[in-house]
Amino acid sequence: MNLNRKLSRCLLVAAGLLASVAAWAGLPNVVILATGGTIAGAGAEATNSATYQAAKVPVDKLIAGVPELAKVASVRGEQVFQIASESLANEQLLALAKRVAALSKQGDVDGIVVTHGTDTLEETAYFLNLVVHSDKPIVVVGSMRPGTAMSADGMLNLFNAVSVAASQDARGKGVLVAMNDELNSGRDVAKMINIKTEAFKSPWGPLGMVVEGKNYWFRLPAKRHTVNSEFDIDKIASLPLVEIAYGQGNANDTAYRAFADKGAKAIIHAGTGNGSVSNRVVPALRELRGKGVQIIRSSHVNAGGFVVRNAEQPDDKYDWIVAHDLNPQKARILAAVALTKTSDSKELQRIFWEY
Template sequence: MLAFRTIIAFLAAGLLANGAVHAQQQVKPGVVIFATGGTIAGTAKSSIDTTTYRSSTLEVQSLIDAVPEIREVATVTGEQISNVGSPDVDQSILLRLAREINRSLADPGVHGVVVTHGTDTLEETAFFLDLTTAGTKPVVIVGAMRPTTAISADGPMNLLQAITLAASRDADNRGAMIVLNDRIGSAFYTTKTNTTSLDAFRATEQGYLGMFIGVKPRFYYSPAIPRGKLTFNVNGVNSFPKVPIIYSYEDQDADQIDAALRAGAKGIVIAGSGNGATPLSVRKRLIELTSQGFPIVLSTRTGGGFSTRSVEGIASGIFNPQKSRILLMLALAQGADVPTIRTYFHE
């Protein structure tokens, strides 16, 4: 009789243990979606209108409800940070995003976050978040090239893939990532290269981190941190110094430089021709400002390559003008001087 009771107790314990394991297996990773607007939340009157639609008309819960498959991969909550086209994303939105994301990532119940965003300036926000969010958990920025009402709208699949990525352990320790069109790109390197194509984001020199097979992420490499990557704490920052980008062209004079200074610029990024070049009249003014300790970053308008020109300022290295602006803006907000800023751009 005692042996029989022992067997029953053993079987019961086994069933309970199996039940506990099964319950554990049913717990899905927590993912928080921060919505900012953009084409991914846009609508049009016609299903074939992919260029003159209204962006930022849907809110985060509508995006979640439109993709019920999301519930199969993660426990998802959403927060509406803004609902604007990405050209209207300002520093208050950026700062709120960074703070809310860091707060969420500190929650043990959250494995990763997703930011829905318009694609026009998506790379700028993604790069900003890559430099201002801490920890090892995935931060995924996602957008769409077609509004939700379009035939073959890309937003729903992009969102599902982004959430799957944010819920994946394979995505840990990879920094902020950009997801569109079955591609996984590093926010540190990826840039928008096409106005309307679905395949609009690339890192031409560095390549993609991985791709999706259906909704499953496949990485090409083990986790690695980009060389020279910095992390800035923006908890005490309420605003950023003004940093304009000035485009270089033939027969240019220094008037735009002086206008930027009068408008309160604390640093300037030059989108130079070739390897950061400018006409002689502009070069003379830049050299004068550099000698006075004013931060000038020389980037390139070419769309690729490593900028090395540093006679008139700080060579931007791998960073295009828009990313150079973000990095210079963050550096100035921390009170960095020109020699220190130079090290930020040169690893």
């Protein structure tokens, strides 16, 4: 135990020295906000790539474990949370976004990295993309294997994320996700598989790649984000309750009614195919909409569900909203943010088209 404590102290001293050297060299200043997750996880054995405990390693140890960071940026860390991301709630989401926004306004901060568990990483990245008004690089990163595992991916992912956050050519591109050498838009990216390092993909392809610390860009995000967003985290004190109900072959209306009874302001229908709704569910959704609950049709198709308005269901007639190409969990994020400004269904549909 004493040896472990001494090693920890040495790592912290090393991290401080590396940051001092980087600052002296005039490198960009990058702040790492740590929230826990697999990238901060540890397993009992090196063969444990899927069996481990998340959110164990503090941010200073993460930084000290990648000494190469000092070559690309002057890095400092803040431990915002230390949790597995499936337990991250709206309250943490708001607190994190407010801290990112505050740091982005500081003249001595050039970029921000958020280390995050992968289970809800895509939701947090999209939320930051919607509510933080900054053109500075904001990069969300995680890992699919804990640092104790053979072929752990966290070190390189973190190096790439810091390298991107420190780069001028990443400015103005919205919140980015750096995983498996790819740079994806926080708006588009989703976790497609849970046991491979190439877990995160965008149905429309990555924005670019990172190769040996250099960014290569292929396309730009088309939807509104960050500095062009009408939403501002500094003006959001809380998020309304938005729930997701899953569509399937034997679906009934139980979940939808239960969510409404618990106070949901909107329900995302995670439908099959083109956001299809079972004929056993339609009457309940029409009834709930008549009571003021927003009904938003999304698709749970894994690699690019795309919901066309007035196809499958007469959305105009029922006053429902379609989520466009957003998966159910991202539709929940946008609905919650949008409802802080309006409850008009036409305005909400505009927002879903634009973001």
